[in-house]
Amino acid sequence: MVEKEIDSLCNQYGLKPTSLSDLMLKVNFPEPDLEYGFAEKENSLYLPLYEELNATSSLSGVGGNFQVYIQLILDPEKASSEYLADFFNNPLGLKIRKAWEARGFILRPEIRESEEPVAVISKGSALHDISGNSSFSGESGFSGIISSLAANDREFSGEAPDENICAETGENTSVLSGADVSLLPGISSLPDVDLSSLTHSKLYLPDLPVQLETLKIKDITRELISQLNLFECRLSTYPKSITHIRRNLELIREAVKLANDSDYILELIRRGESKKLEFKSTLRMNLITGKPDWNIEHAVLKTIVAYLNTDGGVLLIGVSNSGEVLGIKNDDFPNEDKFLLHFKQLIKQNIGLDYAPMIEYALVHVNGKKIMEIECRRSDEAVFLKPAKNDEEFYIRIGPSSERLTGSKLIEYVNRHYNGKL
Numbered sequence: 310m311v312e313k314e315i316d317s318l319c320n321q322y323g324l325k326p327t328s329l330s331d332l333m334l335k336v337n338f339p340e341p342d343l344e345y346g347f348a349e350k351e352n353s354l355y356l357p358l359y360e361e362l363n364a365t366s367s368l369s370g371v372g373g374n375f376q377v378y379i380q381l382i383l384d385p386e387k388a389s390s391e392y393l394a395d396f397f398n399n400p401l402g403l404k405i406r407k408a409w410e411a412r413g414f415i416l417r418p419e420i421r422e423s424e425e426p427v428a429v430i431s432k433g434s435a436l437h438d439i440s441g442n443s444s445f446s447g448e449s450g451f452s453g454i455i456s457s458l459a460a461n462d463r464e465f466s467g468e469a470p471d472e473n474i475c476a477e478t479g480e481n482t483s484v485l486s487g488a489d490v491s492l493l494p495g496i497s498s499l500p501d502v503d504l505s506s507l508t509h510s511k512l513y514l515p516d517l518p519v520q521l522e523t524l525k526i527k528d529i530t531r532e533l534i535s536q537l538n539l540f541e542c543r544l545s546t547y548p549k550s551i552t553h554i555r556r557n558l559e560l561i562r563e564a565v566k567l568a569n570d571s572d573y574i575l576e577l578i579r580r581g582e583s584k585k586l587e588f589k590s591t592l593r594m595n596l597i598t599g600k601p602d603w604n605i606e607h608a609v610l611k612t613i614v615a616y617l618n619t620d621g622g623v624l625l626i627g628v629s630n631s632g633e634v635l636g637i638k639n640d641d642f643p644n645e646d647k648f649l650l651h652f653k654q655l656i657k658q659n660i661g662l663d664y665a666p667m668i669e670y671a672l673v674h675v676n677g678k679k680i681m682e683i684e685c686r687r688s689d690e691a692v693f694l695k696p697a698k699n700d701e702e703f704y705i706r707i708g709p710s711s712e713r714l715t716g717s718k719l720i721e722y723v724n725r726h727y728n729g730k731l
Contacts, residue, residue, distance in 0.1 A: 311408045314401065315513045317579040317632065321676070324515060329381060329508040332388040336504065337380040346375030354381040354390040356397065358415050358500050360406040364397035366390035377500070392520040395527070401513065409507055416501040533561075570673045574682060577623060578632045582709045585622035587612050590629050592652060592681070594640045601641075610659050610694055615704035615711035616685035617667060617692040618726075622706065627680030636678030645672060645679070652681070659695055664688060691723050 319326050339346035347355070349368045356364050358377045365371060366389075371378050383390050396402045409415050514520070582588055589609055595602035609626065616622040627637045642648040649672070656665060670683045693701040703719050704711045714722055 311401075311404045312511050314404070314579055315511050318401075318513045321575055321579070322515065324513070326511045327514050328510060328512050332383050332393075332512075332514070333381045333508065334384055335382040336508070337382070339375050339378065339380075345369075345371060346378065347371070347380045350380070350382050352383045352385045352388075352390045354383055354393050354397075355379075356381055357406075358502060359417075360403060360410070364394040364402070366394040370394075379502075379504075387517060388514065389517065389520045389524065392524055393514070395524075396514070405510070405512065409510065412506070412510075414503045414507040414510070418500060567674060570671075570682075571675050574625065574673050574675045574680065577625065578628060578634070581632065582630070584706050584708055585616075585620060587622070587624050587709065587711075588628040588630055588632065589624065589626045590635055590639065592626050592637065592640050592648070596639060606655055607694075607696060610655060610696075611702065611704045611711050611713075613656075613668060613683065613685055614660060614692050614694045614702070615706045617664060617688040618704060619687065619706040621685050621687045624683040624685070625680055626683065627678065634676045634678055634680060637672070637681055638678070648672075648681075660692065661695075664692055689727075691727050 315326055318324070337347055340348075345368050347353075347368060352366075353368070354364065354366060355368065355371050355375075355378045357374070358379065362374055362377065363370070381390075383393065397406060410417070515523070577586060578588070580586060589605075589612070590596060591605055592609060593601045593606050595605055609624065612622075612624050616624070627635050627639075629635055637645075637648055640648060642651065649670075652670065656662070656668060660668075667686045667688055668683065669685075670681060672679045673682050691703065693703055695701050703714050703722075705714060705722065706712075
């Protein structure tokens, strides 16, 4: 599921999927002899093996839990550690980290009943170069990383399994086991890590210039929030230029809303059609015949009615079934006002203006095109589509489609959901 979302993102923005192995120069495991587990290196990403913890680009951000982090030294020509840390803390990044556990790349140990945190770690650190070669530095003298994928139910006893014992020295060479250190409460040992699979799993990442520009925008956003908070505190002093200030604030609000709306629509498209989300290429135009078609309009209207009769939902017009952003130009209206007026007339004539307050709609800029977003709320009474004077149609959502109910099924549904109120 996560990989599908990554593929969709890459398709939307014209990018190729990548992986951590493509971006990193080295990977280090924590050294117990170092105060914070790692030697601070430029452009380092500190990635937690537990998704409850935050990724960070600063060693100080690791804190006392360095035992469950790995340090990835990134290629400065490909990736920003600050950007990647932020990425792995956002919703998509968290999904990826959870997927690592779900796919067995990270196997958690048993959770102890005792609240005392006890764990172990080796005296060495593992280093991977970008080619995949590895070396182990420390007192053991062992060459090669041990990436154990032992079963989750293994009881930690403080003794290393045979495969983690160096034949020459007899020392424990497991990367994530060895000497006593504190860990998260309730965890008796460190996870087993399939490092190769983890670092080669699919990842979404824009080019470095876009990463750096994004970080600048985030800095501006933080500064703006700080300034707005300060302004709000001072507002009660009644500034003389209050009208001018309000006008500027409204411009800022509109600019932010436009940016958010576009990203929100792209996120919806990535999710794909569902019970509460549907795409329509056009409002009225049949793309095969190149002519306006009532059947196309009817399909839009029945989706709206189905949303009103079920749990609400969002309809995007100008987006193909596959998620391609087409825009509303294919409907061939002379201007946007005519497009919106036509939609309003469709609602008025075929559903009724009484239900208009439950149907919110707007044109949104997405990828240089305009699409229509229609958001419907659930109605408190049954809503019928009336395509002709003596005809009424009742629809509900079942999965990603709108289904018509008639006869006894219609009566049963209305009785159950609306107490028989028609």
